[in-house]
């Protein structure tokens with residue numbers, strides 16, 4: 001029987017793995033900037049495993065952006081996928097493409113206790129949706145719901161592109177600076193790796209401070225070392241993530257819990273856990289009580305999106321092989 005391959009393609013990194021016996025095997029992370037497109041990256045990955053195009057039967061790719069139709073363009077990098085050309089180039093029988101946060105959401109169904117840290121205490125209501133929200137190159141949002149037959153339903157969306165919520169006079173002042181620069185201010189403009197830099201510059205402008213840092217990593221390092229402006233960036237980022245998560249929970253009725261994923265928050269996890277996230281999360285006026293008792297976890301698992309792509313492939317194959325070819 002041919003092998004199955006799964007991929008999780010973000011703006012900065014593409015992660016590939018074989019999917020065997022419901023497990024990831026031989027995970028590799030490749031920078032998207034180093035390859036013309038996913039076909040070339042996958043061929044390079046296969047070579048490292050001593051494999052060739054033709055040895056893979058089915059592929060599931062989790063892609064950053066809205067997935068539909070034959071042609072997919074990535075939102076945050078230069079890659080594109082033409083389904084027909086992709087299947088021909090890699091000689092595969094079936095390609096399942098899903099939104100990266102649908103995969104991330106499915107990955108939450110396989111998270112072990114030691115792969116998550118509790119941010120807010122509570123008990124998940126398993127008959128209600130769970131929210132998955134994560135800052136990386138962009139801000140992703142997905143919804144997860146267990147169905148009566150035990151399968152998992154995921155609802156993809158473009159929740160990173162909603163308006164940035166404002167909950168305090170200082171946030172309104174920062175928003176005005178961002179509005180002058182960007183016009184429409186999306187949640188993702190602040191809640192992403194580059195968003196740390198955008199937020200840092202806005203705080204410096206508002207407070208008349210000199211610019212001293214030029215990368216998200218430099219801001220994180222300075223913030224963790226206690227430099228006041230950089231520390232405020234990490235704090236404000238955490239609060240804005242709390243507001244965005246709280247809004248989504250109210251909209252979706254997501255009493256199944258909230259999973260914080262993505263590459264940015266784990267880089268200042270301790271600071272995040274001590275931040276105003278929880279206060280901002282439940283800062284919803286007369287509806288604040290609705291947020292009480294909803295558990296929030298920070299996910300520390302290494303490749304939850306890849307695992308989720310494997311779960312998607314498995315669920316589709318259980319329905320029928322055509323489900324993979326037709327990309328339901």
Ligand SMILES: Nc1ncnc2c1ncn2[C@@H]1O[C@H](COP(=O)(O)OP(=O)(O)OP(=O)(O)O)[C@@H](O)[C@H]1O
Pocket residue numbers: 009010011012013014064076100135136137138139140192193194196216217218220262263264267
């Ligand atoms: N030390 C750091 N502190 C904060 N952010 C960082 C740090 N190092 C890298 N980043 C940022 O993390 C982001 C990459 O996040 P991630 O590793 O989740 O990548 P990704 O999966 O490609 O993202 P996405 O899926 O959203 O496109 C980049 O915006 C990068 O600038």
